Amino acid sequence: MTNSTSRRALAFVVAAAAVMSLAACGGSSSAKDDKTIEFWDPYPQKTADSSWQAFVEKCAPDGYTVKRVGYAQSDLLNNLTTAVKANNAPEIALIDNPKMPTAVDAGLVTDIKAAGVDVSGYDENIEGPGIVDGVQYGVSYGSNALGLYYNPTVLQKAGVDPASITDWDSLNAAIEKVVNAGFKGITFAGISGEEGTFQFLPWFWGAGGKLADASGSTAEQDALDLVSGWVQKGWAPKSVATDNQSAAWDLFLTGEYGFSENGSWQAESAAQEGYEMIPIPGKDGGVAPVPTGGEFITIPTQKNMSDEKLAATVKVIECLVDGDNLKSLNDEMVYLAAKSDVRAEQVKENEVWKPWVKIVESASGRTTDVGLKYEDISAQLSEDLQAALNKA
Structure with a gap:
């Protein structure tokens, strides 16, 4: 990887700064509303009146507001690169599965486990693209998959x-x-x-x-x-x-x-x-x-994020993937959950998922190796x- 060692070292330092809240002077982030958690996703088709918008906003912790912005998949990473350089990145960004190593290499995202997000219990094959050099930079809540459909009548x-x-x-x-x-x-x-x-x-x-x-x-x-x-x-x-x-x-x-x-x-x-x-x-x-398909929930690089703001950001992420919400999130995206017990609930509720379970469980991350x-x-x-x- 070109300059990967130095870039990841930079990402680690910035991640540590975010987690430990090392103060930094100036920067455009000082102008950001400290009670607003900006949330970027690659679902521009999901409008302001969509169930997805309501689902995300409902995860705002007490005293905070979640501001959701939907970008085209092809635009999100470019916009995130610009925002990180300007120290005006969102608190949360959903990044497409095969783009995770690119985001890590460019220093755009931080160690999500170090930030305090519980990453236990997820399927290793689905989470693979979000783990680079042993560090987990994102959480994949679920995956889509490919199969061979057929027309029984034909x-x-x-x-x-x-x-x-x-x-x-x-x-x-x-x-x-x-x-x-x-x-x-x-x-x-x-x-x-x-x-x-x-x-x-x-x-x-x-x-x-x-x-x-x-x-x-x-x-x-x-x-x-x-x-x-x-x-x-x-x-x-x-x-x-x-x-x-x-x-x-x-x-x-x-x-x-x-x-x-x-x-x-x-x-x-x-x-x-x-x-x-x-x-x-x-x-x-x-x-x-x-x-494996789908996106990873990430915490983009910030130069100065308070402990309180980071804790609120973590609460939003854990709300999205906690308990029944993990199933709701995957149902919304038409994915199979990245946890086996939640997949079982999906199958129990809708038999259409049954033949897909083994396919998802044996799927491979495109960038994992x-x-x-x-x-x-x-x-x-x-x-x-x-x-x-x-x-x-």
């Missing part, structure tokens, strides 16, 4: 038993039967950028791929051959090269396709249509690991995917 007419799909060969055989029966095969998102990489990773990991040795590996080539082969054969639409996950799902909702790789956030929509889901199969069998290097790895995988899909 499969029945094509003579396909979904239970027979256990590896890539049997999946290809099933798609071929669907197409031969007069239907369309499979939709997925191959769009350039992280969203396309996100959907490509289960196939890459399912072929035994390792992110540390991704581009040019046998696993990458096998996965590229698989998904581009679907396009070459006409089993997947040529639009996959530009389709995001919403566009891929819209195609599946036409009822013309047998399969769609998509996320757990579509579970309710799928249930309404009578669609079902199986885990994405590995190349030679078993369940392919999928990437490779840290900041993931940015370049993801970009190269995306480039290779685009080349394969556009050549198909």
Whole structure:
């Protein structure tokens, strides 16, 4: 990592200053309302009259107000970088899963455990991206995941038993039967950028791929051959090269396709249509690991935060993830909680979550093993995917 040691040293010093409330003179933060806790999230679609807004504001401690600001996912980190440099950062920021090492490396976030947040009891695989060099910089309250949806009506007419799909060969055989029966095969998102990489990773990991040795590996080539082969054969639409996950799902909702790789956030929509889901199969069998999704709650770097303000900030975070609120938070985001007992409650309340539990529990953090290097790895995988899909 470029300058990672010095940057993390700076982040540690600033975090210690925040936790120990070492006084600093001047700075723009002196102009901030000391009784307002600013809260940034990447959910601009959740408006001021949304249930999310009410949920966040309700967590304000006595005597404090929570001011929520929603930024587009692509803008939040840039705005946070500017705010930290100006010593005008929010007290809380929700950062996208794969961006955590970037935020840590830039000194934008602090040691959340040292700040006093209880980080015990969470699933290690979900929390992995928020832990850098053994220090936990954020708390992930839950995760979404990817699965292989199917249309039971289409499969029945094509003579396909979904239970027979256990590896890539049997999946290809099933798609071929669907197409031969007069239907369309499979939709997925191959769009350039992280969203396309996100959907490509289960196939890459399912072929035994390792992110540390991704581009040019046998696993990458096998996965590229698989998904581009679907396009070459006409089993997947040529639009996959530009389709995001919403566009891929819209195609599946036409009822013309047998399969769609998509996320757990579509579970309710799928249930309404009578669609079902199986885990994405590995190349030679078993369940392919999928990437964890979701965001991390973080405490951005502050040069001068009082003990009282820090304690109030911690109370807001713990309110969001404490007890029944953790379930409410994940229900709001359509995620599966990062604690097994809360997931069990979600399943008890809504059976649609049942097949997703094992997928989430075996999911992998994209940056857990490779840290900041993931940015370049993801970009190269995306480039290779685009080349394969556009050549198909």
